[in-house]
Structure formats: structure tokens, C-alpha cells
Amino acid sequence: xxxxxxxxxxxxxAARACVEAFGIRRTTLTDVARRAGVSRPTVYRRWPDxxxxxxxxxxxxLCALLLANKSDQGELAGRDHLVLQAAGVLRSxxxxxxxxxxxxxxxxxxxxxTFQRLGAGQEAALAMLRPEIEAGQHDGSIRGGHPESMARxxxxxxxxxxxxxxxxxxxxTEEQLVGELSSLLDGYLAPRPPKGAATPPAADTATDDTxxxxxxx
Numbered sequence: 001x002x003x004x005x006x007x008x009x010x011x012x013x014a015a016r017a018c019v020e021a022f023g024i025r026r027t028t029l030t031d032v033a034r035r036a037g038v039s040r041p042t043v044y045r046r047w048p049d050x051x052x053x054x055x056x057x058x059x060x061x062l063c064a065l066l067l068a069n070k071s072d073q074g075e076l077a078g079r080d081h082l083v084l085q086a087a088g089v090l091r092s093x094x095x096x097x098x099x100x101x102x103x104x105x106x107x108x109x110x111x112x113x114t115f116q117r118l119g120a121g122q123e124a125a126l127a128m129l130r131p132e133i134e135a136g137q138h139d140g141s142i143r144g145g146h147p148e149s150m151a152r153x154x155x156x157x158x159x160x161x162x163x164x165x166x167x168x169x170x171x172x173t174e175e176q177l178v179g180e181l182s183s184l185l186d187g188y189l190a191p192r193p194p195k196g197a198a199t200p201p202a203a204d205t206a207t208d209d210t211x212x213x214x215x216x217x
Contacts, residue, residue, distance in 0.1 A: 012060055015054065017035060019098060058099075058121060066125055068092065079141035083186050086158050094162060122155060126152065133147040141189075143190060150189070165177060
């Protein structure tokens, strides 16, 4: 069993190197087998084509990225912790050589997981998001709502921000983009005031400054 796992990792590592160097269209299973140091039948038995191989590769990379950004909540409120982790995931996606290569050069290959169905990596992200949302609802830092639906929206916000980063490159840096996503998610998850509740007036800074001057005369 250990041997099979090691061979699978070797093949996936080789596939990543090929895709990063040549792109998906120019990668063949023969290239991957050669780079991994295994026979072609070994690769073909597990993956009938490059598409299925890349799908497993993306799943592995995304799951590793999610785990790398998972942290203990500590003293943070649930909402703060979730937003912090989502920002970390986006930051990692924006700098990941494989994801950036595909998004920049072969974005149509992501279409299935953008428009049609969830992939295994996205399901793994949802499995991490749901309990985070429930924990935030329990401590009062996240508004009420269906955790599954809210998890889907958080996933889409992070995913679409990562895949559309070129649309904002002329007006903000990647770190600013991470900050904007954090603000968006914080506002989406924040508790709502009860309907009909009065909105507290904004502080009158001019009046406060004047009062301060009077007190110090």
C-alpha cells in the first residue's frame, strides 16, 4: 500500500512539473511516466487520460493548500478566524505556480468546476467551511443562516476572486485584493441588526474635537 501511494505521489509530482513547464495541452501521459520514472502502463492503469490526471493533481494541491492555511481558532471569534483563513487561502492561490499557470493560460480547463459541478477539492473546502460557520454562529460572531448555503457563497467568493485576479490587477495589488476579499466576507458573515432596529448615529468628530479643546483650556 505504501508503495502504491509513493508511486501515485511520484506521478502527480511529475504531472505538476510537466503542466507548469509546458501547459496541460502539451503534456502527455508518456511525458509524465518518463519524468516519474515509471512505465506507461502504470500511469494508464490509474489515469486513462491527462484530464483525469490533472483533476487528481488539482485536488491534491488544493487539499494541501487548505491544510496549510488551517489554524486553531485560539482567542479569535469565529468570523475573524474564518475570514483570516479565507484570506490565507486566496493569498496561497494567487502565488501557486500550478493554479496561476492554468488560470492565465488555459482557463477553459477550469470551466467544469466553475460552471457545472463541484470537484473533490471544492468539496473538501466546504467540509472545512461548514463547521467554521457553525462555530461562528454559536459564538454570535456570524449571522444566522443555513451553514451549507453560506459555505457555498464563501467558497465562490474566494474561488472567483482568485480566478478573476487579472480584472483587478490595474487598480490594486494582490495584497490589496486579499484585503478587499476579507472586507467582503466580514460584511457578508456579520450579524444583522434586528429589523426595525434604529441605526446608531455616526459619531460627530467635529463636536468631540471641540469638546476636547474646551476641556483642555
